[in-house]
Structure formats: structure tokens, C-alpha cells
Amino acid sequence: MLNVALCFHVHQPYRLGHIRVYDRTACGEIFDDALNRAMVERVTRVCYLPAGELFCSLIERYGPDFKIALSITGTVVEQLRDWAPEAREQFRKLAGTGSLEFIGETYYHSLFSLFDREEFVEQVHMHLEMLKDEYDLTPQVFRNTELLYDDRVSDYLSAMGQFRVVLCEDAAAGCAISGRPCRSYNERHMLLPRNHVLTDDIAFRFQDREWSEYPLTAEKFTARLERYYEEGGHDHDRFLLLYMDYETLGEHILSDSGIFQFFEHLAEIILLHDSMRFVWPSEVRSCNMETLEKLFVKHPVSWADSKKDHGAWLSSDLQRNAMGTLLEMVSRIRSQGDADLLETVRRLSSSDHFYCMFPWKGDADAEVHRHFSSYGSPEDAYVRYLNALTVLEQHLE
Amino acid sequence: MPRAASFRVLTLTWEFPPLIVGGLGMACYGLVRAMLEMGVQVVLVLPSRKPVFFELSDVSHADQLDPAILDPDLKRGYGMARFGNTLDRFRFLEVLCPPVAYSPGALTPGMYRSQIESILPHVDFDVIHAHDWLTYEAGLYGKGVTGKPLVCHVHSTEYDRACGAGDQRIHQVERMGLETADRVVTVSRFTADRVRDCYSIDPGRIRVVHNAYFMEYPEPSRGRLFREPVVLFMGRMTCQKGPDIFLEVARRVLIRHRMVRFLMAGEGDMMDRLVHRSAHSSLGNRVLFTGFLNREGVSRILAVSDILLAPSITDPFNITVLEAMSRGLVAVVSRRSGVTEVVRHILTADYWDVEDMAGMILSLLKNPGKRRRMGELAKQEAERIHWHDRALKMRELYGELVC
Numbered sequence A: 001m002l003n004v005a006l007c008f009h010v011h012q013p014y015r016l017g018h019i020r021v022y023d024r025t026a027c028g029e030i031f032d033d034a035l036n037r038a039m040v041e042r043v044t045r046v047c048y049l050p051a052g053e054l055f056c057s058l059i060e061r062y063g064p065d066f067k068i069a070l071s072i073t074g075t076v077v078e079q080l081r082d083w084a085p086e087a088r089e090q091f092r093k094l095a096g097t098g099s100l101e102f103i104g105e106t107y108y109h110s111l112f113s114l115f116d117r118e119e120f121v122e123q124v125h126m127h128l129e130m131l132k133d134e135y136d137l138t139p140q141v142f143r144n145t146e147l148l149y150d151d152r153v154s155d156y157l158s159a160m161g162q163f164r165v166v167l168c169e170d171a172a173a174g175c176a177i178s179g180r181p182c183r184s185y186n187e188r189h190m191l192l193p194r195n196h197v198l199t200d201d202i203a204f205r206f207q208d209r210e211w212s213e214y215p216l217t218a219e220k221f222t223a224r225l226e227r228y229y230e231e232g233g234h235d236h237d238r239f240l241l242l243y244m245d246y247e248t249l250g251e252h253i254l255s256d257s258g259i260f261q262f263f264e265h266l267a268e269i270i271l272l273h274d275s276m277r278f279v280w281p282s283e284v285r286s287c288n289m290e291t292l293e294k295l296f297v298k299h300p301v302s303w304a305d306s307k308k309d310h311g312a313w314l315s316s317d318l319q320r321n322a323m324g325t326l327l328e329m330v331s332r333i334r335s336q337g338d339a340d341l342l343e344t345v346r347r348l349s350s351s352d353h354f355y356c357m358f359p360w361k362g363d364a365d366a367e368v369h370r371h372f373s374s375y376g377s378p379e380d381a382y383v384r385y386l387n388a389l390t391v392l393e394q395h396l397e
Numbered sequence B: 001m002p003r004a005a006s007f008r009v010l011t012l013t014w015e016f017p018p019l020i021v022g023g024l025g026m027a028c029y030g031l032v033r034a035m036l037e038m039g040v041q042v043v044l045v046l047p048s049r050k051p052v053f054f055e056l057s058d059v060s061h062a063d064q065l066d067p068a069i070l071d072p073d074l075k076r077g078y079g080m081a082r083f084g085n086t087l088d089r090f091r092f093l094e095v096l097c098p099p100v101a102y103s104p105g106a107l108t109p110g111m112y113r114s115q116i117e118s119i120l121p122h123v124d125f126d127v128i129h130a131h132d133w134l135t136y137e138a139g140l141y142g143k144g145v146t147g148k149p150l151v152c153h154v155h156s157t158e159y160d161r162a163c164g165a166g167d168q169r170i171h172q173v174e175r176m177g178l179e180t181a182d183r184v185v186t187v188s189r190f191t192a193d194r195v196r197d198c199y200s201i202d203p204g205r206i207r208v209v210h211n212a213y214f215m216e217y218p219e220p221s222r223g224r225l226f227r228e229p230v231v232l233f234m235g236r237m238t239c240q241k242g243p244d245i246f247l248e249v250a251r252r253v254l255i256r257h258r259m260v261r262f263l264m265a266g267e268g269d270m271m272d273r274l275v276h277r278s279a280h281s282s283l284g285n286r287v288l289f290t291g292f293l294n295r296e297g298v299s300r301i302l303a304v305s306d307i308l309l310a311p312s313i314t315d316p317f318n319i320t321v322l323e324a325m326s327r328g329l330v331a332v333v334s335r336r337s338g339v340t341e342v343v344r345h346i347l348t349a350d351y352w353d354v355e356d357m358a359g360m361i362l363s364l365l366k367n368p369g370k371r372r373r374m375g376e377l378a379k380q381e382a383e384r385i386h387w388h389d390r391a392l393k394m395r396e397l398y399g400e401l402v403c
Helices: A033-065 A074-083 A085-096 A117-135 A151-158 A196-203 A218-231 A259-272 A281-286 A317-336 A339-347 A351-355 A364-371 A378-396 B023-037 B072-080 B086-092 B109-122 B133-146 B158-162 B168-180 B189-199 B243-256 B271-280 B295-302 B319-326 B354-366 B368-383 B387-402
Strands: A002-010 A068-072 A100-103 A141-143 A165-169 A182-184 A190-194 A238-245 A276-279 A293-295 B008-012 B041-045 B052-056 B067-069 B127-131 B150-154 B183-186 B206-208 B230-234 B261-265 B287-291 B307-310 B330-334 B347-349
Touching: A002 A218, A002 A281, A033 A074, A033 A085, A033 A259, A068 A085, A074 A085, A074 A117, A085 A100, A085 A117, A100 A141, A100 A281, A117 A151, A151 A165, A165 A281, A182 A190, A190 A238, A190 A281, A196 A218, A196 A238, A218 A238, A218 A259, A218 A276, A259 A276, A276 A281, A317 A339, A317 A351, A317 A378, A317 B271, A339 A378, A378 B271, A378 B287, B008 B023, B008 B133, B023 B041, B023 B127, B023 B319, B023 B387, B041 B109, B067 B072, B072 B086, B109 B133, B127 B133, B127 B387, B133 B150, B133 B168, B150 B168, B150 B387, B158 B168, B158 B189, B168 B189, B183 B189, B183 B387, B189 B206, B230 B243, B230 B295, B230 B319, B243 B261, B243 B271, B243 B354, B261 B295, B271 B287, B295 B319, B307 B319, B307 B354, B319 B330, B319 B368, B330 B354, B330 B368, B347 B354, B354 B368
Parallel strands: A002 A068, A002 A238, A002 A276, A068 A100, A141 A165, A165 A190, A182 A293, B008 B041, B008 B127, B127 B150, B150 B183, B183 B206, B230 B261, B230 B307, B261 B287, B307 B330, B330 B347
Antiparallel strands: B041 B052, B052 B067
């Protein structure tokens, strides 16, 4: 059987406003509320509502056989609460169907697994609480920000006891064995690697006119799934993790390209297929842990950029100095204990801020960074960011 | 022969508040206001694709900027439209925000000249006063047609702005203007020497009229942004102003003394490079950028800063130094700045001697008493500098030409 785990990631950061550091800005004015609201309202209209409707109808049609998993950050849930209550309601409705599995992560979509265990664990706890409050659910599966994984992630999670399965990028496992879960080096977690090729067929190549499979249909994609399954020698426990941004539906890929119909049709074909079915990532636990390969991951691997490491956030001078300043500010604010400042600095810890500081000129990766930035340039993003941290520091003094 | 007090001056400039890029706008504004105060009348021409100018006879007109519009349709449209502020009105009249010369779509001397061609038959004046090279060709045209004397005012030369050889086309315009003008006015002796040496202008035709300053916004109460004192860079982030030198001084100071912040206010072609360099030095948020500041922003940032570091490589004047002094800042200024000719209570250094400047900053940081005393003296000195005195000199000069 080919076990298809279809996962989506839902996230919106708090984008920064024009901050006048010489003007004693109030903490609340660091973020561009008008812009954030407009972004959330837009993505609600083009993605969250229509995608939610699609999945609700599929769940209604196919019952418990249709399964998806969602990772949803605290920062997007907060913004939906403030600006798009209808979208928030719909996520809760989806959660109530029982067909959704929720995945744990850091509340703020941050990079602390690389730097600060205490803050990382705290943010994971905050996210667990949010899932409990918002959806009354407790996850068993964890994904770190942008699938960033190294052995430390498993170590840090072990102490929490909560999680059994951690999702990672197939590059972390050596792509050759993707489709088989692994064990973390400390044997505390099962690791389920994402299949980046088949995911990108949808998330990146769906609209690529140069691609031989264009236009991608559910039939063609299923044929690719079959080939993938056969390559594995009809392995009994072959898993396939397809994991992409939820915003792929309707936002990254516009609805008139047929992306919604694609998923609708794909669900139908997979559910009618003799050797395919939908699973949740947690079902990987049916595997015998003892038989799985033990995976040592010394250097961080993520799903971002072609290098698939932490370079998307931490390779340039701008990014490194910004991170150094953030870490200093987090530890100062934490030791001082002001709850409002702590909340703001945590919003500033979202990886998106660093992502926008990546150089825009160069290769295809650079183009992706440019596309997803809401600022005028990487330098603009950096200047605003440092000023934002400085405003916090002013309030600290 | 007109009485001195009733001179009418055709003033040509491409920068005037609210259109501000650098010092030219504020210098023209200060001078025009002071001349209006002493009864000189000004016909102000700002770059536009439309036949528009401004007749100013009272000091309030320098802010009101009510246009004289020659095109009847445009005039009717203007009368019926509602505007939020002067910039809105300027946009309607296509009064252009000054662009970089010779870049695509930019203002050129030729465009400015054709504007003068359409205006000239409708205005009456005694003398033409052309500010900086973009307007020289128009000034020459006006002189040729009317026979009225031409004053070319040098706020900076291409040699200053380019930090090197510069653009040959601009050199030519500058040379032609300065050679033909009846008088050449420079904003400092430093610039007078440059005009003499680089363009072989007869020193007998050159007059120095130093800049002054004008703060439109009342002084806000002084405040602190940080526990640490603030060292400020303020101006265009372009080679001429030495923003990279500022950054290097900042780095050297911070190695030895962490209790200080460096603020860089303004924008310009070197901005991105400076941002990267500051990040590369891992100075955390000890070095911060504010982006472009409007005049109110200037006033506010001066109220929270302690030291101005102005390490210009070559600066005909640098009005910012006077503005900073007037708000009690201690200024560390490059010797190659015209402003050093008119004030004593500043610290001066060679622009290349970053170690010397770092030492001065460190000593000011470690000695707040000295800093306060110097700031107080600087403020008193700046308060004695007025555009009125500069305008008197200008009027005297007009008198020489018109008699």
C-alpha cells in the first residue's frame, strides 16, 4: 500500500511597518497593522475560505477515508482571530470533523532550535496550548519551522515527551531512501521525510509551461505516484509525505489555473485506487521502530531553497547581525520578564523576517525570496528589523 | 535705475521646499525669505513642464507658493481643484521632484531653458539669479534675451558631487555658466578657490556669500532615545558626504567603547552598501538607519542626538552643521567643508584621519561635561548666524550690477 500523507502548512507573519526609532515609537506600532490585515483578508478570500470549503466537502463526501494534516502557526491564528473570524471558524470546523490531524511546531515559526533550547521549548509549548484552546487537539507529530531538522531538535523534543513523530525534509535522510520512515539518532522519534520531488510537482511546477508534464492533471500525478510506488518494490509500508504551504491553493497558485479541481480529483482517484490510501503522518507509528534506519543529522536540513539548509535565513551579513541582535534582545527581555515586550520580540523571531533579508539578485532561490518579501529590498527589511528591535530595547530601558 | 529695496530678482532653482534633496533647497529658501523680508521681490521659477512661476513679494509667500499660471486651461483646472498640501499642488502643476541629471526621464538644462522661454515675456525683473548648474543654461538664455545681469550661484560643483572626474556634460554647463555670468557667488572660500582653479574663473568676478540656516520647527524638548549618547550622521548617503567614513569611525569607537549609538539619517546611492557594511561589522543595533527625514524629522532627530559627525570628503558648505549646532550638538567636521569658515566652536579633522575622529568622539563620550559646555557654546555661536546678513550681501551685489 502507498500511504499518502497530505500535509499543509498555514502561516502568516507579522510584517513590519516604517519604524522611526528617533520618535519613541510605541511597541504596538512596530507592525504594519493595515498591511497585515490586508494580507490576511486577501489570503482568506483567495485561499483559506475556498480551500476550507473544498476539504469540508471532500470530508463530507468520503468520510474518514479522506485525511489531511495541518500545521498552523500561532501568528496566523492570532491574525485570523483579529481580522478574519470567518476563516478562523472554518479551521475550527475542519478540526471538528475528525478528519484532520494537527501538527505541532513553534508558535512563532522561529529558528530557535538552532540557538536557544529554552526559547524553542517554550514556543513549542505555547503552540501546544494554542492547539488545545483553539481546536481541543493534542498533536503527536512535530514539524520544525520550514522542516528545519538536526539531531538537536529530537533531543529538545524528547524532554517534552509529547511527540512520537517528527517530519523532516528528504534531503536529511538522503533522498534515496525517502518513502521509508527513519529513527532519530537517539531513537526517541520516528522521522518521516517529505518527498520534495512529488511535492514540488504540485507546489512549484503546476504552472510551469516548460515542464514536460504541463499541464499537470490528477491522472498524470497519480501515474507519477504509481511509478514512485513501483520503484520501492511494492514495499508494504511505503509512505509518501506531500507537504506544502496551504497558500499553494489559490494564493501561490491562482484558482483559475485549476489547482482546486486538481486536489478534488486527486482525492477521488487515490480513494478509488487499489494500492493507495490517505493516512495521517502519525500513522507512521504502525511501522516497527526496530527495523528503521537510524538517522544522524549533524547539520541542519530544511525544505528552503536549493541548498536545503539554514542559509535561507542565516547566510548573509544582514541576516547574521539581525539574528545576533535578536538573540541578545530575547535573553534580555526574558530575564526582565515584561510580558508585552516578550510577546513582541517573539513576533519578531518569525523566520520570515530573516527570509526577507536574503539577497534578491542571483539565482532562482533569490527570485523566490524576492517574491515572498513585502519590503522594498533586503536592506529595507533589515533596517526596519533592527529598528524594531531597538524600539523594544528603548522600552526595556 | 531701481531703488535697491525694490529690486526684482528672477530666481532660478530646481530645489525649494517642499521639494528637498540636499542643501540647495534650504539655502534658496533661507535666502529668498531673508530678501523678501528686506523688500526685495522674487520671481521664483521651479522646474515644470508647464509655464508656471511664483511671484513672491512678502515673506509669507515663500511658504504659500501661489502659482502664476500662463496656460488658461491649466489655470482654470487649478482654480477648481482641491489640494491637501503644497506637494499635491506641485504634482498638479507638474512641478518636478528633482531627479538625477541625465538619467532617463530626468530634468535637463534644456528643459529648464524651454520653461524660461515661455515665461520670460510675462515677467519683469532687474537681475537673474541662477542656483546651481541645472539652471545656468536658462540663466544664460535670459541674459541673452533681456540683457539683464546674471548671477550664477555655486552651491556645489560637479567635482564635489562626483568625488572624482564627474560628468563631462555637467562640467561644460558649469564652465559655460560661470564664464558668462556677471557675478559668480560661492557658498564658501573653499568653493571659490575650487571655481577659480577648476574653471579658471577670474577671482574679481567671484563673491563669497556663506550659507546660514533656518529651522522651521520650534525646538522640541531634548530627550534621550537610549541610555547611551547618540552620534549622528545626517545628509545624503553619497560619496561626497563620507558616510562610509562615518561607519568606519563608528566601528573604531565601538571596539573601545560600547556605550554609544550611531544613527545614520538620510538616503542616497550608497545606502545599501552602508547597510551591508554595518551588518558585516556585527555591530548589532549600535548602528541604525532612519531613511530619509523630512524637515520635522530633522528637528526631532537633532533633539535626541548629542554629537554630529560630518566627515565630508569635499563639502562646499554643509548647512547641517549649523542646524545641529543650533540644537546644542557638538559637531566633528571635516576640514574640507565650507562651514568651517564661519564657525569656531566645532572640532575639525581631516576626512581621511578616521583614527583622529574616533579619538575626538571617544573623548566627547567619556567627558559629558566637556560635551555639554561645547554644545552650549556651539548653540550660542549658531544663534548669531542669520540669513539676513547673507541677504544684505546679496543685495549689495545686485546693486553693483544694476547701477
